[in-house]
Amino acid sequence: MKRGILATLFALVFALSATAQKHVFVEAESFGERGGWKTDQQSFDVMGSSYLLAHGMGNPVGDAVTTVKFPKTGTYRLWVRTKDWAPFPKGPGEFAVYLDGKPLSKTFGVSGEAGWRWYDGGDVTVSHKDMELRLKDLTGFDGRVDAILFTRKKGFVPPNEKADLDAFRKKMLGDLAKPKSAGNYDLVVVGGGVSGMCAAISGARKGLKVALVQNRPVLGGNNSSEIRVHLMGSINYQNKYPEVLGKIVNEIDNGDPGNGHVDGKRYGDNRKLKLVEGEENITLFLNMHAFGVEMKNGKIASVLGRDIETNQTYRFSGTYFSDCTGDGTIGYLAGAEYRIGRESKAQTGESMAPEKKDDFLLGMSNLWVSTKKSEKSAFPETPWALQFTDEYYIDAHKADWQWETGFTNLHQIDDVEEIRDHNLRAIYGNWSFLKNKKGDKYAYHALDWVSYVGGKRESRRLIGDHVLNQMDLQDDVQFEDGMVTATWTIDLHFPDKKNSKYFPGQEFMSATEHIRVAPYDIPYRCLYSKNIDNLFMAGRNISTTHIAFGSTRVMRTCGMMGEVVGIAAYLAKKHDTDPRGVYKQHLEEFKRILKGESLAK
Template sequence: MKTRVIFTLLLLISLGHIRAADLFVEAESFSNKGGWVVDQQFMDLMGSPYLLAHGMGVPVDDAYTEVTFPEKGEYYVYVRTYNWTSPWKKGEGPGKFSLSVGGKKMTSPLGAEGSAWIWQIAGKVSVKNLKTVIKLHDLTGFDGRCDAIYFTTEEGKVPPSDIKGLEAFRRTALGLPDEAPVAGQYDLVVVGGGIAGISAAVSAARLGCKVALINDRPVLGGNNSSEIRVHLGGRIEAGPYKELGNLQKEFGPTRGGNAQPGDYYEDDKKSELVANEKNITLFSNYRAIGVQMDGQKIRSVIAKHIETGKEQSFEAPLFSDCTGDGTIGYLAGADYRMGREARDEFGESTAPEKADKMTMGASVQWYSVDDKKPSPFPTFSYGVEFNDKNSEKVMMGEWTWETGMNYDQIRDFERIRDYGLLVVYSNWSYLKNGMKENSQYRNRKLGWVAYVSGKRESRRLMGDYILKEDDIRKHVVHEDGTAASTWTIDLHYPDPANTANFPDKEFKSIAKHIEIYPYPIPYRCLYSRNVDNLFMAGRNISVTHVALGTVRVMRTTGMMGEVVGMAASLCKKYHVTPRGVYRSYLNDLKGLMKEGVGKKGLPNNQQYNEGGTLKNKPVVK
């Protein structure tokens, strides 16, 4: 018997079938993340959330976790990482970090070579204890990133680099099931926890729907959260349904301002509102990654936890896409548009003569603080050079620091966000280290720089009606008008002065405004024309690029969410689709909009950033 075992072992060795011992570790699953943060924004592009060392030029605390190796021995170590400044400068980048295994520091630096997400060799380690602590050591504070770590006893065995191959490898390595377990049965699944998503969920819940609210960040609020810090805009108590917007009084921050300290945005108020609704189950840190269809209807949405990798399936007769990017609609095959329509298509005088892919950009906001003593900042120069003529001599940057207008806000989004970081650090480095007369900056340090970028525009999902410029400017009345848009038609363009200094590398924007009279958004813009059970609320509704300029501010998108929640309750009550509400139960919807779902009698605490161009009569230009 012993001879047979040895013979079999020798045979396997001779055939090359000895299986390597290996261990795959997702960085975002580390039990102690130290000063590193989880970034999920680009997992659709590069395959996974990752850990980001966002220290604004100061190395962050180590991230660490204990792992269990399958056996003792010599392991080759690979780290999936990205040299994030490589689009602008070849050579070593600033996002440097190192890895230690059981107290032994591996080859350094990681994260500073190549020009794409790669598996970088970190060296070889001898594992003597099956339970071992591994650590990530940030070396610069400049946004080093680590997706995963792979240990193998087989030399040259590296996980796939292509996204599909890597996903299959991950599932096998982590033992993920082929089918996600069902999280529960709901009347409505709302994906996206920004102002529109919160409003849709609460509205539906108060009208008797059982709601799952899926949000891919640890805090609610989207652009109005402490992570992005954009204040609310637009007016409530306007248009034909004055009770729409009352809900915003319950959770909207009472202070305005972009790029302000985090407490301005009152994350806790939003969380408490949702937690107090017994019909809502909140799934924080879950990102929707797939849908399952029954013909033209969504059967379920699959969502993955951004730290544990756990997947769940959410089933419901109705879904609302409040992702901003129209992610659920896109995955479900919904008709959508992206970019600017040609002037002649809808007769829009503000549109360009020819259609193009240009969108409004995304903002990486930031501010500095007085450190009361000289505060150094490392020299940072990675392909975008600043000088006395072209530098921005400011102590903060808000919405005008806008990037990516001429890039794809979905496919190129990591590059867009990274460019926002690049110019903030590069400009600040010049002010601190290059400018001769810089006494006003010597005691200042970066107090906050957003790493979650604030988007304005990407996919727009098409409904039974596409709102256009003439509807708004000529105040065309539609029988299914709902929440009133009150903001100007506010479209952003590259700042000409910034273009002159940084041709094709702009990072500043200007806004052009067209005054409007409060305009009720047609209900037909709030549901998909070809996915039968899909609502949408937010900047991804059925509008042209020009019309998006007025509907996209957050008090307006919040009121859209209220309307969607109301319509969902009617779908449940009458067993109809969103389109069925328009065809047969529009008067019921009007009754709900007249009544509202917010608490009665609350004072209007939302009177900041309302927009200064509201008129008392329609404006036709």
Template sequence: MVLVEAESFEVKGGWVLDQQFIDQMGSPFLMAHGMGKPVADASTSVTIPEKGIWHVYVRTWNWCAPWKTEEKPGRFHLSVNGKRLDNELGLGEKWDWEYAGTIEIKERRNRIALHDLTGFNGRCDAILFSKEKEVQIPNEGEQMYKFRKKLLGFTGQPINGGTYDMVVVGAGTAGLGAAIKGAREGLKVALIHNRPVPGGNNSVEVRVVASGGLNLMPYPRLGDVIGEIKNVYRRPAHVDSVIAAEKNLSFFPNMHLFDLEKKENKITSVTARDIESNVETIFYAPIFVDCTGDGNIGFLAGAEYRVGREMRGETRETLAPERPDNMVLGTSLTWWSKDVGHATPFPECKWAIQFTEESCEKVTRGSNWWETGFLYDQVNEAEFIRDYLFRAIYGNWAFLKNKSKDKADYANLDLEALFYVAGKRESRRLMGDILLTQQDTEGAYVKYDDAFVTCTYDLDQHFPTPKNSFFFPGEEFISTMKHYFNDLGTPRRYLREDQVIPPFRIPYRCLYSKNVDNLFMAGRNISVTHIVLSATRVQETTGMMGELVGIASSLCKKYNCTPREVYKFHLKELESKIK
């Protein structure tokens, strides 16, 4: 058998590399993200060791299968040496191996290509050539992982990526803050990121504007790094140059962390896989920082975590529900259209959400308010959540273009951009020595002696709009934001930076794990309640968290101590470095 991973294709054409769901479906995949226009072929060379008839399988699926649609929007063909195989692909009920057909192989070197038929997000994970038609192909879990490794020839140990003072996983604003600040404090740092570009939600792939205040009294040095690289998506080359200029910092983009080793209560190493080559590398360090957003390191390490809303009886938060539930802030996709000066068609999209004049959104662009997944698992159902937004956006646009009474207003508009990388707000929150609650954000005082990171955003709870809930109960995708002001009656983000009393501050003890001794966290996965996360999640604030963690990590090295021991024995020195 011969296995070809789609992510390793030499020419990706119009297909994009999607690695958001590796931990759920097992691999990155190529996706034909044409926004209704079939994309250019992806192709690559493959060596087939033996002449003759070969059976070909493709791991793919009909991504609209969860909604039982009659039409299958992600259909495509596979060709070998220019000959299209018989069967259309992208038809299955789940990620699985679909039979593409047979091909006669006459030479060792062969060219295979993916040919998109719809422009609507067909996806291909891998291609398998087999001399036997009836073959058992593993499709999930450890069996599939071992099967892939064997056929790809990766039977040995991971490459030794080296030993560092600190390993940071996730290069959003929090990870960038931690890694760059740590490097400037003299640490040897590895920054691992599973996207090709840094920035996370603030990158060119998602484009969420960074919010929050920086360099606020009485700790004006927090924010120096984030201020320098602010708005990554607007200045990607600048951010790349900042990373490259740090001699103590090694950046590993397109590397997905999937495994780690522990000894007692400490992580000793993490292992990451190159997204395109599948080569695995192991990294060693005494300190690890989880800036993955989803708390992936903490989850793998067995760190205590929470998901969803705490009940009012536990936290005494006035904004908490009476009973706990799994409701979270949702996921968003950004999209926009462009006036091209002449009428442009758009398909009917019968597989998408169907709209009426009353239920549709008469808009020409969308951003953070196109939000869904409030009651879904934002980690394990992430592909479903993202794809549901696809169905909402495509369906709404198809209605406006084809059926609305105002369709003339949209005739010359073309769907120019629809980002496929989801902007998440909330999933796992890793527990630290303090769980920050709503009460800690209120009042003109500072409760904790390690409250260093100033949060200038107000509590910002998201809920589906009443209109959206009326037409799509339980399956909403348009949100509204309710901002809760502080006791001064002023939205936090509008407070003057020179005010004596800050909105509220996040304690250092929220930034390390309570039960994994050498694990820091920074970002939307820190130790706060659901209510407080609605303020602390904004990116300039998470960047300052990262900077504080970078400084604290340098003290861990200086004194050969744990993050908790920094609080116990070296808090004044940590504080002195941010004044």
């Protein structure tokens, strides 16, 4: 594997800042030393940027430090873009800003106002052109910083409205916002979860030149150490093509540590990375968030990505693209047909569908785990978090899949930060109750890990030439292009009734009913876009109804989808056709490959 050109770009001794005539703009995520602060890109599509997060589980994290280069000395007005993430009446995310070792006269993150905005830090004296800028977390409870602006323009107030802010940010970033070429590829795979890894490896082993674009520093998605969800679904039970499909999934699989294991190494980040690094035909781009597409003649010509730390923008040109983002981001940006929410019974004919279409979705989880220590420990009161009582609290030392938020009242893409934050308020509030009110049981326990990266289940589903439905799963429908054998139940979550009673409209616990189905085959036609001619998809955003999605969404099954996509992209290139052309004209050859037969036959 050739490591992406981004690998060396972050070896900087000062933050990348863009200077206009009277402004010096510093993106927080570009700090030279981030200390204990985490780079969070989950809201990039809403905010237009990543940001730094002080995620210390109640313990202040190490300082983020950088050197800012000023064009002139003198007096500047300093502005900080941040938010009070839990204003009840004010939240816990307080932090201080230091300039050359001197703190500003006010702190930030506890305004009592909801939403991201610029806050006035007052006048500061810049005595020399290189000055140290420092962010000091004061609580460990998820304070956050988007950007810092120094301005000499009298009376200037930086914009808060998104369109104006986007334009301002682009201007301030200057050359960093101008796309550099990241190369031209046979297949550009966006999303480095299990499905994306499998698509990239499968295509690369067929000789394709592949770019794998992942917006986190690790591979694996929900199965990474950042989220810690175990792999489910079987690759062996009644697999239609056992000679080929599932082999790459097996290479990725690091065993089954369960959900939310305290030891993040059990999820095999290094194993996954080495596997991809071993493929000479893959160029890997970690920390790269895809945020735009460029179209030509109804096809995707390139994907635009921005490094979530350096903020340099890149152009990934290609012949074929695979959306393995989970959110259907690339398809959405390209204008692909998609659905989100539940279809009505009249639309799909499914007995399990609701009478009316709605926006109900499976939610997002942030897992956590505590362990028993040799000494007692304390945890602060959390008036800004959800409040628990003896009548209702969660008596557990760790989380499992049931900790889930965002069914109907929040949008899994537009409100992803709020969903994550609501999960954090539930986790911290419940843990504070256990530590302070149930100390006899939990006195020696301490939080070891709380995920700040959300484990998503459902959002957009891109529409292909076939939309898999409940009847396909239950009626043993035989498809000529049936390829990926799926074994998971129809597993659709909903708010836990008791949780709804005590937190109506603010549920964070879920329940499910498993509707068992016999193994069935997912058609290849569910793995490419109906109206974007060079777009494949694999993972939870493939072409299904909401009901069928309840079964197809588990990661081993998604990984096999990726394996199929890699082979399909090889055939498309071989025959100079598109994904639909592979189905219509080369299906028999496709099947022979899946059977492990010689291509000469």
